[in-house]
Structures are given as C-alpha cells and as structure tokens.
Amino acid sequence: MKAYLQTILKNALDKISPEPVETDIIIEKPRTPEHGDAATNLAMTLAGVLRMPPRKIAEQLIANLEYDSNKIKDVEIAGPGFINFRYADNWIFDQLGEVIKLGSEYGKTTGNAGKKMQVEFVSANPTGPLTVGHGRNAVLGDTIARLLEWTGAEVDREYYFNNAGRQMRVLGESVRARYLQLLGEEAELPEGGYEGAYIADIAETLLEKHGDSLRDSKPEDTVFKQAAEEAIFADIRNTLDRMNIRMNQFFNENSLYEDKSIEKVVSRLREKGLVYDKDGAVWFKTTEFGKEKDTVLIKSTGEPTYRLPDIAYHISKLDRGYDLCIDIFGADHIATYPDVVSALKALGYDTSRIDVQVYQFVTIVKDGQPFKMSTRKANFVTLDELMNEVGSDVTRFFFLMRTPGTHLEFDIAEAKEAGEKNPVFYLQYAHARIHSIMQKAAEEYDMKTAPDLSLLTHESEIALMKQVFQFPDAITLASEHREPHRLITYMNEISGHFHKFYHDCRIMGEDAPIARARIGLLQATQTTLANGLRILGISAPEHM
RNA sequence: GCGCCCGUAGCUCAACCGGAUAGAGCAACUGCCUUCUAAGCAGUAGGUUUCAGGUUCGAGUCCUGACGGGCGUACCA
Numbered sequence: 075m076k077a078y079l080q081t082i083l084k085n086a087l088d089k090i091s092p093e094p095v096e097t098d099i100i101i102e103k104p105r106t107p108e109h110g111d112a113a114t115n116l117a118m119t120l121a122g123v124l125r126m127p128p129r130k131i132a133e134q135l136i137a138n139l140e141y142d143s144n145k146i147k148d149v150e151i152a153g154p155g156f157i158n159f160r161y162a163d164n165w166i167f168d169q170l171g172e173v174i175k176l177g178s179e180y181g182k183t184t185g186n187a188g189k190k191m192q193v194e195f196v197s198a199n200p201t202g203p204l205t206v207g208h209g210r211n212a213v214l215g216d217t218i219a220r221l222l223e224w225t226g227a228e229v230d231r232e233y234y235f236n237n238a239g240r241q242m243r244v245l246g247e248s249v250r251a252r253y254l255q256l257l258g259e260e261a262e263l264p265e266g267g268y269e270g271a272y273i274a275d276i277a278e279t280l281l282e283k284h285g286d287s288l289r290d291s292k293p294e295d296t297v298f299k300q301a302a303e304e305a306i307f308a309d310i311r312n313t314l315d316r317m318n319i320r321m322n323q324f325f326n327e328n329s330l331y332e333d334k335s336i337e338k339v340v341s342r343l344r345e346k347g348l349v350y351d352k353d354g355a356v357w358f359k360t361t362e363f364g365k366e367k368d369t370v371l372i373k374s375t376g377e378p379t380y381r382l383p384d385i386a387y388h389i390s391k392l393d394r395g396y397d398l399c400i401d402i403f404g405a406d407h408i409a410t411y412p413d414v415v416s417a418l419k420a421l422g423y424d425t426s427r428i429d430v431q432v433y434q435f436v437t438i439v440k441d442g443q444p445f446k447m448s449t450r451k452a453n454f455v456t457l458d459e460l461m462n463e464v465g466s467d468v469t470r471f472f473f474l475m476r477t478p479g480t481h482l483e484f485d486i487a488e489a490k491e492a493g494e495k496n497p498v499f500y501l502q503y504a505h506a507r508i509h510s511i512m513q514k515a516a517e518e519y520d521m522k523t524a525p526d527l528s529l530l531t532h533e534s535e536i537a538l539m540k541q542v543f544q545f546p547d548a549i550t551l552a553s554e555h556r557e558p559h560r561l562i563t564y565m566n567e568i569s570g571h572f573h574k575f576y577h578d579c580r581i582m583g584e585d586a587p588i589a590r591a592r593i594g595l596l597q598a599t600q601t602t603l604a605n606g607l608r609i610l611g612i613s614a615p616e617h618m
Numbered sequence: 619g620c621g622c623c624c625g626u627a628g629c630u631c632a633a634c635c636g637g638a639u640a641g642a643g644c645a646a647c648u649g650c651c652u653u654c655u656a657a658g659c660a661g662u663a664g665g666u667u668u669c670a671g672g673u674u675c676g677a678g679u680c681c682u683g684a685c686g687g688g689c690g691u692a693c694c695a
Contacts, residue, residue, distance in 0.1 A: 113638090355693050512654095
C-alpha cells in the first residue's frame with residue numbers, strides 16, 4: 075500500500091510539475107485516526123521547490139491523482155498541507171484474507187532478497203562466562219540478524235575471538251594455580267589472575283582427568299589454557315543456546331596470523347606509503363585520515379595491537395563475498411573502527427559494505443548502587459543467573475525494548491521482581507488468549523467455511539485489522555534502522571488493539587457468520603503476534 | 619583538554635529524513651469479572667522535552683553555547 079501511494083503521488087507530481095522533481099515521498103501513519111490511515115507531507119516539502127503554498131500544491135496533486143477506488147476510499151487535505159488517505163473497505167477485507175493465507179510467512183519482504191549478509195556479535199574472549207553486560211550485544215546482534223532474514227537476506231552469525239593474547243595466558247596460569255592448590259601445593263594466582271569460582275571448577279576437572287600428573291608442569295604449558303578455553307566456550311555456547319542464539323561460525327583471530335593475512339595487510343599499507351617504522355614500532359599514518367596522532371600497528375615487542383588483526387579480519391569478511399557486514403560494538407569500541415575503515419578504504423575496498431552499529435553501555439544497578447563488573451575479579455552477574463531468575467524471554471525482551479543508542483539502566487532487583495509486571499507478558503498474553511478462544515470456538519463453529527470478513531465493522535475490529543497490516547512496515551523500519559525496539563513498539567500497539575477488541579467484541583454465543591468473521595480476524599492477529607515474537611526470539615505461549 | 623554518545627511525566631522508556639494535540643509501562647487514584655484467560659479494558663492525574671540562543675511555514679528531532687551523565691582519547695583488548 076505504501077508503495078502504491080508513492081507511485082500514484084509520483085504520477086500526479088509529474089503532471090503538475092513543469093520539470094521532473096527528485097524527491098522521496100514519505101508515507102506515514104498519522105498519530106490520530108481522524109487524520110486517516112496514511113498521510114504524506116509531500117506538498118509541504120515541495121513548497122520551496124515549486125514556489126507555491128503547500129495547500130495549493132496539495133489541491134493540484136489531488137486533482138491529478140488517479141487512484142483505484144477499490145484501494146482508496148477517500149483523499150483529503152488537512153492542516154498545513156498534509157494529504158490524508160483512507161483505505162477502501164474492500165481492500166481491507168482482501169488484505170485480511172491475504173494475511174490468513176500467508177500464515178507463518180506473513181511479514182516477510184523481499185527488500186534484501188538475494189543478499190548475503192553477516193552479523194558479527196558477542197565476540198567476547200573466552201575468559202569467563204557471559205555476563206549481563208554482554209547481553210545487550212548478544213540479543214541485539216541476533217535480533218538484527220533475524221530482522222534481516224525476514225527482509226529476504228541470507229545472514230551468517232559470526233563470533234570473533236582471540237585465544238592467544240595476554241589475557242588468555244593469565245587465564246591458563248590461574249587455572250594452574252588452582253590445580254596446584256588442589257594438590258595441596260603452595261601456589262598463588264598470578265598478577266591480575268582470574269578469581270572466579272569457575273576457574274577452580276576447571277582445575278577440578280583437570281584433576282579428575284589427569285590426576286596429579288601435571289604437578290611438575292610449567293606455567294607456560296598450554297594444557298591449562300586449553301582446558302579453560304574449552305570449558306568456557308562450552309559454557310558460552312550453552313548460554314547463547316538458552317537465549318535462542320546459534321552462531322554459524324566462531325572465527326579465531328589466530329587464523330589471520332597462520333594464513334599470513336596480517337603480514338599482507340602491513341605490506342599492502344606500506345606499499346601505499348601509509349606505514350612507517352619509528353622507535354622500533356610500526357605505525358599507521360592515521361593523521362592522513364584526519365586523526366591527531368598516528369597509530370601503532372605493531373609494538374616494539376613485535377606484538378601487533380588489536381587494530382591490525384581487526385583490519386585483516388574485515389578484509390577477510392569482505393573477501394568472503396558478503397554484500398553487507400554488520401558489526402555490533404559497545405560504546406568502548408567507538409574510537410577504533412574509523413581506523414579500520416580508513417585502512418580498508420586505502421586498500422581499495424568498498425567500505426559501504428561495512429556497517430558498524432554502536433550501542434550504549436548498560437549500567438548495572440545492584441542493591442540500589444551502580445555496579446562495576448570485572449571478569450577478572452569475578453564481580454559479575456551472569457546471563458545464566460539472570461535467565462534462571464526470569465527466563466530467556468524476559469531477558470531478551472529487556473535488552474530489546476530500548477533504543478540501542480541510549481544508555482540502559484538494568485536494575486537486577488527490578489528485573490528479578492519483574493514477574494507479573496513484565497511488559498513481555500502483555501504480548502504473550504494476547505497470543506495465549508487467542509489460542510484459548512480458538513480452541514473453544516473450534517468446538518462450536520464450523521471453521522472450514524470461508525469467513526465473510528466484510529462483517530467486521532466494529533470500531534475495534536477495524537482498528538485491529540489496520541494494525542495487523544502495519545506489520546511488514548514495522549519489520550522494514552526496524553531492520554533498516556537496525557533497531558529491534560521499533561518492532562517491540564509495534565507489538566505493543568497490536569497487543570493493545572487486540573485486548574481492546576477482546577473486551578468489546580465476543581465470539582462465543584454470537585451468530586455463526588459474525589463469529590466466523592471474528593475468528594478470521596483472530597487468526598490473522600495471532601499469526602502476526604506469533605511471527606513478531608519469532609523475530610524477537612521470544613516464545614509465543616499457548617497457555618499462561 | 620579534545621572527540622563520540624546521551625539528557626523527554628515521580629521511575630524506566632517511545633516518538634518512523636524536521637510534521638498535525640509529545641505517547642506507553644510502572645507507581646497513585648476511580649470504575650469494569652454469574653458470560654471466550656482481570657498477566658486484561660475504560661478513565662483521572664502527572665510535561666516550559668536540562669537550560670539559553672539560532673535556522674523555518676513548522677523543532678523533542680537540525681546548528682551554536684552552557685550544565686549534567688557515559689565512553690573513548692595507550693607501543694591495553
């Protein structure tokens with residue numbers, strides 16, 4: 075419908091304008107029902123270009139507007155120059171029939187059909203369990219991937235990690251210390267070691283597996299680190315699994331060293347004259363790209379900084395042929411990606427294929443106080459703990475319901491108490507209620523007969539139908555902005571319209587034709603709710 | 619110091635490239651279950667969108683400055 079309105083408006087515009095006008099035609103759903111079902115501000119945006127008052131332009135547009143009366147019932151000028159449209163009844167009923175027919179496919183669009191995309195997210199190094207601090211990243215990345223899938227794209231979910239750095243070395247040494255302690259030896263955690271109880275657990279399984287044969291091990295022996303990495307990754311995968319997140323690939327930073335891509339990046343940049351040696355280190359001329367200082371790529375110790383593998387990693391992504399690569403980054407990475415983009419651009423890559431989404435940090439509030447988390451010091455609330463308390467639906471919903479760009483306050487106590495008050499239940503309850511009615515109705519009415527949907531004339535029925543039709547637009551909007559909360563806003567609205575309808579209109583006890591028509595509307599609504607919840611990765615329960 | 623992000627009801631947050639009367643939930647108050655799930659519905663109250671200017675037909679949204687908060691600004695990741 076949106077596209078249809080844009081087309082007929084464009085045609086009308088071509089007729090009244092002496093010269094072709096290039097402009098985006100914006101169709102919005104007005105806030106208040108009195109302003110119709112759809113509206114455009116086209117006449118107002120054109121006032122400057124055409125040098126005419128907006129209302130005058132609107133009049134001419136309408137005079138030249140050719141539309142199908144089976145789709146549009148009414149067009150009017152309102153306010154300072156808005157053009158408001160009202161949908162024809164026939165169109166509404168036809169659409170509802172379509173929704174019922176499409177079922178679990180309803181809402182899928184083709185905007186990104188044929189495109190291969192990748193979302194990289196979580197990407198926490200395996201030094202400890204996933205905490206609520208990782209939660210926002212994990213849920214945003216997965217849901218954005220789902221949204222893109224619904225717009226037709228083929229999407230890979232990738233987890234990037236590094237198991238070779240100093241962090242991991244300290245992790246291994248921490249496990250070794252705990253292992254020796256279990257053997258009764260005097261052993262201390264290394265400087266900055268990991269204090270969490272999970273380290274001792276890993277040491278214990280090593281003891282069961284190897285007995286005391288590792289007593290004479292050296293700190294640099296990798297058996298401890300490997301055991302830790304395996305155990306922690308198993309834990310992380312399990313946590314992600316509980317949240318309905320399944321990665322397609324875990325990408326090890328180390329492979330970029332093994333296949334020499336790191337070296338190649340440096341030599342390629344050097345060829346371009348963007349790299350030089352100074353004080354034993356290798357520098358990247360970021361001043362060429364407007365930065366105040368150049369940046370070190372390889373330290374004088376010979377160890378690269380994280381930027382270098384980051385560049386090589388993004389080259390790998392682009393070389394793998396993705397049309398679009400989305401990075402989900404916390405605000406702490408905000409300063410790093412411009413260097414990556416600069417390097418890629420300098421090497422001739424099309425950086426429009428890279429899309430960095432930065433979300434703001436979550437402030438954890440515990441016992442009424444801001445709570446600073448540290449994996450090393452084992453000051454954290456894990457996602458598993460949170461899910462044990464409130465389940466994965468509430469966990470996902472909580473991280474999705476707010477704009478990624480604003481700070482989010484996460485009060486542990488509040489989340490745990492959420493229980494019946496949680497807004498996710500508002501959506502799920504609507505779904506469960508419909509299921510319950512449908513079951514009862516199936517006993518009473520013949521569900522096989524085709525419903526006469528034109529019997530749906532109640533104010534609440536009309537409002538609900540129109541809300542159902544907004545679903546594909548809501549998905550498109552959320553996926554284009556990479557903002558899942560926009561879909562949640564929509565889901566809240568449709569749930570509200572359903573609950574109102576439920577209150578105003580009955581099924582059971584009504585005459586068969588009207589009951590049958592309402593069941594059709596319920597079916598479409600339930601489909602929409604179920605599909606929306608599926609995109610959000612939240613269950614659509616049949617009973618509550 | 620400099621850069622990026624944020625500031626909306628008592629609290630947590632919406633507001634679709636700048637559009638019509640800034641909306642929800644929680645908390646408070648008032649009604650609605652002998653009838654399909656009251657985890658619901660209807661209503662009342664709550665706002666100088668942090669502040670001061672500017673841009674224009676129109677600003678919560680864009681620009682400048684101030685104030686407040688977060689994050690960067692490493693040969694840490």
